[in-house]
Amino acid sequence: MDYRAPVTDMVHVMRHVAGLDDALAKGLHPDLSAELVDQILEEAGKFAGDAIAPLNRIGDTNGPKLAEGVVKTPPGWKETYRDWADAGWNALPGPAEHGGQGLPGLLNAACIEMWNAASLSFGIAPLLTMGGIEALTKHATPELQELYLGKLISGEWTATMNLTEPQAGSDLAALRARAEPAGDGTYRITGQKIYITYGEHDMTDNIVHMVLARLPDAPAGTKGISLFLVPKILPDGSRNDVFCNGMEHKLGLHGSPTCTMVFGDKGGATGWLIGEENRGLACMFTMMNNARLGVGLQGVAACERAYQQALSYARDRRQGRAASWQGDGMAPIIAHPDVQRMLMTMKGFTQAARAICYITAGALDRAHFEAEADARRRAHERASLMTPIAKAFSTDLANEVASLGVQVHGGMGYVEETGAAQHLRDARILAIYEGTNGIQAIDLVTRKLPLSGGETVRVEIARLRAVADRVTKEGGAAYGDTASRLREAVESLDRATSHLLKALSGNAQQDALAGATPYLRLFGLTLGAASLAESALASAEGDPLAAGRVALARFFAENQASLAPGLAETIIHGGTFTESAELALAS
């Protein structure tokens, strides 16, 4: 049940796959060095493993309690949260002018993975705060920034996102919460929001709600939505008219309060406009894109935690005999080929998801720090392309890895005390919140593939092809069929991409939508296979982990990337089902 941050793996992928070495060489982060990154991650890993990880089961079995609008978090959470914020971890990526440390998002991404691997229920709180900081930094007035940014960056206060209403989930056009101008520059907010993570809690003195609502004269649909800042405690110290009146009974994430929030039951909650009127969705997307990468990192975290627990169990548990086990008595189950397959799948998926999320974080840094405007634009588009993959592929894998983790444990995995089942329950929300994975796939296909007329995705595919070339040239016999499988995957991705771009530009929108989910999978598998190969190729001479990286890259190419041509076939020729779905689903 312990968690130990895999700092060596993390730093290796940051430096050699997500471009940190290159960024440092270019001087994009003048105050940073590879050594400093190591040190920071070692410290973060200690905090995550020693202080946060022990909270994970406590939160599961002894969740937050709601009484008269007040939510009491599980034992130890408040203290640990404060220690964590006091140690400066919340301020890592924040802008220096408001007390942040201004460190790259890539570094913070590795830390986010750690907090969440230690406890998803704990780690989700600062993720939302960081999204709020991003939205305020980009869109709020200097006055609001002055009032709120410092406390949010220090972690003294937390932030929430208030989007969903019962009738408005994936479709925000349907939302009904209202905002009336009060005449003094503020607004009176009324309405109900559901599924609000950490909407109410006792870890901080104030909570800053970011709320979507409609002005009285707003146009219908998504063009009539505005974003408001609604603090729990008003600047004058009085209590605002926003209250939690219920908590969900969820499959997992029992440690995290998921609240129904009522705004304005006593006449109207006081709110301040963020950005322009009716342009709230654009502001919210700033926050959501950040949060989407954050949820992808939660997926990586869920994978890593489940993998560590399964690996440890498989080394201890003994059953049966195995050819590779020469010791006394029964073999540890890690010696059985089928268990090895499960564990290598878990590890390969974890590292693939991590590489994709870190690449996305690295691209976001470049969109900010690159010297040339064109380089910043290209990096921004690359991050935009990668974000839905980072979110959806990682969290799909989290479900699969957590389920494999249960399977490795056999019957013990089904017993709650073991902890493997908690990972499965906790991880299951990740493919749903911050935009379901279906929505991510549609975003990838319909909004991201067309970026720069298809150039953004073409550049990425060319990069992947170059990795396959490198494996052919530099990889030795130990790589087996890695280069062939990777090349087939890249060509499959290329074919599928051309098909979808053509469908989008023609009259085959339905066909593009029908293929979106397998396309995201295909993209993720290809990126994953290439990343593992890059990671293997980048091992320094004499690195004791080098042979293991090669073995894992080969396993992934031969056992996962091998599915790529079939996925392309499905995307290109399998999409006609939308024409007959009604018949097929009748009974």
Add this chain to the structure above:
Amino acid sequence: MDYRAPVTDMVHVMRHVAGLDDALAKGLHPDLSAELVDQILEEAGKFAGDAIAPLNRIGDTNGPKLAEGVVKTPPGWKETYRDWADAGWNALPGPAEHGGQGLPGLLNAACIEMWNAASLSFGIAPLLTMGGIEALTKHATPELQELYLGKLISGEWTATMNLTEPQAGSDLAALRARAEPAGDGTYRITGQKIYITYGEHDMTDNIVHMVLARLPDAPAGTKGISLFLVPKILPDGSRNDVFCNGMEHKLGLHGSPTCTMVFGDKGGATGWLIGEENRGLACMFTMMNNARLGVGLQGVAACERAYQQALSYARDRRQGRAASWQGDGMAPIIAHPDVQRMLMTMKGFTQAARAICYITAGALDRAHFEAEADARRRAHERASLMTPIAKAFSTDLANEVASLGVQVHGGMGYVEETGAAQHLRDARILAIYEGTNGIQAIDLVTRKLPLSGGETVRVEIARLRAVADRVTKEGGAAYGDTASRLREAVESLDRATSHLLKALSGNAQQDALAGATPYLRLFGLTLGAASLAESALASAEGDPLAAGRVALARFFAENQASLAPGLAETIIHGGTFTESAELALAS
């Protein structure tokens, strides 16, 4: 949350895919007709939907309680179980000479699916009883049969399987429970068994435990294990020395008591030998093979239940706009291509799993009822080949379908009140108990492929190839690429089978074990694609469901069978990882 048995679908696959029409035409079941099958299933469906389905959530939220060795089942369970047994459902497949109705196992398989779709926690109890009946019928003395078979067949008593001990799960060679001859023909049983489903409960007056234990002079390993019948209440009416001293706190199946059973804490539980000394494992395998098909049927049941709930939600829930929706306001989410993909995957998986399990049940019937000994032998081998696929493929799909069911519900799926999450929690055990799916895959490859020197699997592959030929000849334009994808799947299966048979006969046992799990998946997908195509081809002229069957068969071929060549590639070329797993899993 309701369940309505899909009787039309069930009967269609029984008759046209699982061979019932052919068996009836051959006179194998002289007392049965297609009409009678319809009637029986309609009645069973009513009982399942009306009486059992409402228990499902009660069991989840209000599970059995253990106090002083007595287990009280959830409210309504005892009464419903008695009504169910009184109606004769437990006696359906039992031999007539002990009060059973002697109906084919295929018919019972459909009923088992219904009881379990209504409630997995409820349905598992009679599954174990039926396994016990099978073991007693084949291996017990006439005296024991006389004492126990009648009450077990009527359902007045239930049976359990007592195999697992803390150190002996997948590896029964390690079991330690002991049996000492008492000198009067009985034995004194001592030891502890864990994970005993319905090991103790209040639904019946007696519980018949089938217990594996070792005689004092027994050889080590699996050749020193004997099977004993240990009743809770002895024939003289006194309480036997077997007690439940704990229940597991599980991820799901909260309605079903999972007990730790202590035998002989007061000197020794009285038991009777079943079959020969030291041959207990063979007897237990009779029970386990039966139970393995039963668990496969539970997988089908879990799929069907999750599918029905997701379909119903997708028709009601409205979000966004869709090209295929011309009505007012937001579209029902079933109009979105990505949701259609999820639902068609769920339905296709459900029907594939059902067909495979029913084929297996039909083959078991033929192993019993065919006139010619050679036909019986061939049918028995076919059933043996199919059993691990029926168990593992169906239950892997159950996990995937239940997870898709949650996904279709979006955020609502993560909230326990909705019920979608319960299906996921409940289904998660199916891939683990009665032999983990990894064990099933190894059984398939190492024991079943070599049956009759490979002839059994070759015959099955030839049958699948013939289905592809039929689609080419008889299927029209609506079948799209069904024939091509199915043919590629069959040829992929053929190649992978040849590779594994060669590996087994040569010196590449590790390679065969490494490929076992993807091979089982490949076999299942190919069988599933062929079964859906057969089902479509068998639709009578004018059948209003015909077009839907074709659309589903096509979807399955183009979107699932399309993965077959990649799986074959993995099996044939991806198995070297066992040589480097230790390195890859080091950190």
